[in-house]
Amino acid sequence: MTNNNLIKGSLQTIILKLLEENEKMYGYEITQRVKELTAGEIKITEGALYPALHKLEAEGLLSTEIQQVDNRVRKYYSLTKDGQKEVTSKMSELQGFVENLQRILTPDLKPGFNI
Amino acid sequence: MTNNNLIKGSLQTIILKLLEENEKMYGYEITQRVKELTAGEIKITEGALYPALHKLEAEGLLSTEIQQVDNRVRKYYSLTKDGQKEVTSKMSELQGFVENLQRILTPDLKPGFNI
DNA sequence: ATTATATACATAAGATTCTGAGGTATTTGT
DNA sequence: ACAAATACCTCAGAATCTTATGTATATAAT
DSSP states (O other): OOOOOSSTTHHHHHHHHHHHHHSOEEHHHHHHHHHHHTTTSOOOOHHHHHHHHHHHHHTTSEEEEEEEETTEEEEEEEEOHHHHHHHHHHHHHHHHHHHHHHHHHOSSSOSSOOO | OOOOTTOTTHHHHHHHHHHHHHSOEEHHHHHHHHHHHTTTSOOOOHHHHHHHHHHHHHTTSEEEEEEEETTEEEEEEEEOHHHHHHHHHHHHHHHHHHHHHHHHHOSTTOSSOOO
């Protein structure tokens, strides 16, 4: 399971990016997708995910839509217009941060490295 | 200056790695090195740095040595044996996390991408 | 038939780590 | 003379995370 709390703020970016690719997802689905994409190495806990979703919705970046599936309630999230703009911004921010991290941590390959 | 707010958890790794490369550094020097390596984009604040250094020392990963330079006091930090072991561990943890982040955020280049 | 696991939402206490402001003191540049 | 740089430090508050708890239904296992 390794360490899950390494880069603060990347959860929001993960959520937004997954929703850019998928149009519409519900919370539990997001946790499963991340688990599947990382071979179980990153597990988004519900205690982190739901407050993050609620915050993004409160900021107007996500909109919700409740669906009844069998007898279960699902809350689908999708990007608003503002949310779509924010994905790009958050992605390049994170990208930039990772590049800077490489510059600090791998002093050998400073000029042209690949992400 | 972009966003400086993503560093949570990676600051320890940054400190340990810089000390692996440099044998001995003092706090202010670390802030300047990071600023210089990232063209001013990442600024380690003192409110984050000093508590982090004290914590790493308390955990036995760093040792200190006070030096008088002119009339100024400098507190030099260096890796202990435990600290040297921890660098490797923390680095591969961070490396692994960044790889997983790529897997989530760049769904196109899943099989063989470069870090 | 009962129990455990999976699905699906949510909150809340406590821990950790950061920001931003403040404090002390010396040295160097203007 | 004053500002900025050098050098250390602490602390209130914010943000985000973990862990535990709670509700409820569906499915798999014993």
